[in-house]
Amino acid sequence: MVEIYILIGMHKYASPKTFYPLAGTLIPWLAGATVLLLALGLYLGLFVAPPDYQQGETVRIMFIHVPAAWMSMFVYAVMAAAGAAALVWNVKLMETLASACAPIGASFTLLALITGSLWGKPMWGAWWVWDARLTSELILFFLYIGVMALRASIDDPRRAARAAAILALVGVVNIPVIHFSVEWWNTLHQPASVGRMGKPTIHLSILMPLLTMAVAFTFYFLTAALLRMRNEILEREKHTSWVQELVESRR
């Protein structure tokens, strides 16, 4: 019985109708925090942190690359968790969260790939090197594309959400396996002398901008996710009376 009450409570809290205005009030605050933290993080990273004694000024791209790589994994985990919640409890809000995660996570993955390649050019003398981290990110990018493509090719939004959730769950089980396999493959084929990226010696002056950027990216993720969720809610609830009233009131 207790479980049923909790579920009913969750459904009320998770109703799109109550969530929509709540997200609307949160978005400006989250967006403001994103801008401030990004400015602080970039200032700390570009001006306060010392240049690396080996890599020189190029090391500063790490302050974007590393948090972006972290976020690419984190967002995938959020997407899989939201998908699991949507599958188990049939909560529409979780479906929209999972659907909002995919393009944002894919963007972070792409950002990590591009910054990694930009960093690689001066360091390795090539735009692309089959480094373990870059390769893992590339496969992660393909996984994101798969989730988005699957969702896009299913017309029924509920079926799309449930199919994408299953795929995301399969992916989340596989990511550690893929990561481990790629590491193994890399140590086997890569000579040890090549500089490994993404593992800067952690000094406070480096850690601070890194963490600030990671928090800024998280706030960006929250902002963008809420915006996307609001859009999808309007789209999917357009037949309901509350959306029609909302549209009328804005006219």
Add this chain to the structure above:
Amino acid sequence: MLEVVNLACVRGDRPLFSDLSFALKPGELLHVVGANGTGKTTLLRTLCGLTRQAAGEIRWRGAETRALGDEFRNELAYVGHLNGIQGELTPAENLRAAAGLAGAADPERIDAALETVRLSPYRGFPAKILSQGQKRRLALARLVLLRKPLWILDEPFSALDVASVTLMTQALTGHLADGGMVVLTSHQDFEVEIKNVTYVRLDA
């Protein structure tokens, strides 16, 4: 036996029907009527458990069908728009496959079921050469063979000629007389020699 309480179904995000309640007892037939697009097929698929309802409960012998799972499916036979017949297999092999999935496969009863729907002359040919109506009859043979208490039939009379409609109504009458239950949709008029026909009307 079969109870439906405040059932609501949506297709995509569009509501089809809501607050639908009815009950079905042994020996009763429920005829679902409604215009195209009102959700008749969705209702039947929801009763089977193929489609999820948006709200409400479906109970079988007092318990929720989703919780019963395999126990409920063990007492259910469904014939949808698709007949569930593999063209590469012969009618007899198709029945044997269906019976194997459901539990028992007695060769003599397979022959008898084919005889009932007058498909014995075709027993050695691949099912893909059968006409639409003959395939429908083969699906009927599956119902006769498996003897499940609850039949859920989506347009069972489609593509059937007059003689085959009679076959189908005979099968329905026999099933109801044995204490079976039937839920069906049909655009065709049919006569079942039993008084217990209930109607559920779905409206747009």
Add this chain to the structure above:
Amino acid sequence: MTSPSLLAATANVLRRDLTVAWRRSADVLTPLVFFAIVTSLFPLGVGPEPSLLRTLAPGVLWVAALLSVMLALNRMFANDYADGTLELLALSPHPLSLLVLSKVAAHWVLTGLPLVLISPLLAVQLNLPSEAMGALLLSLLLGTPVLSLIGAVGAALTLGLRGGGVLVSLLVLPLYTPVLIFGAGSVAQAAAGAEIEAYISLLAAFLALTLTFAPWAAAAALRVSLD
């Protein structure tokens, strides 16, 4: 349901799929021929230099095997979906995941196993040293069932979708990377005369992992696709 009838049901699904495939034997040959053609194209692309071919052979054979299995994925459920037998499967009084497992087994017997059997022939064509033959057979024997199992999830998710064939490759190929790495890796190691035990154990571990999770995920995906 008692276990004997469950066993009968799974055996019944396996036998039915094999019978159907037997009567459409051209379907079985297509991926096999594809496997042979793709591997034969590589020497034409990179040149017939034996030492180069020897280096490329493990990767080429494994990538070609991977693509062949993927090509054959859509026939795992598509016909059953089109004629409605998949609905019967989903409505049978048995756990769908176990019935899916028998369908995957049938699929493997029809695609993975023939690939394993003709692989030594193509390996000779690519100058793979005979020491590596055992590793090739063993790694394919352990790896191709994993490909079929993961592929089942992709095939189930893309049932009835437009562009399903291309889409399934997008979903499934990234998930195939670990198998490719350790499968091709084991053959390359064996060709270099090194120990391959670690690779083979890892492939076996992948097989155990996918045997546990994939049928369940594929069954869930089928229920979504039938909804």
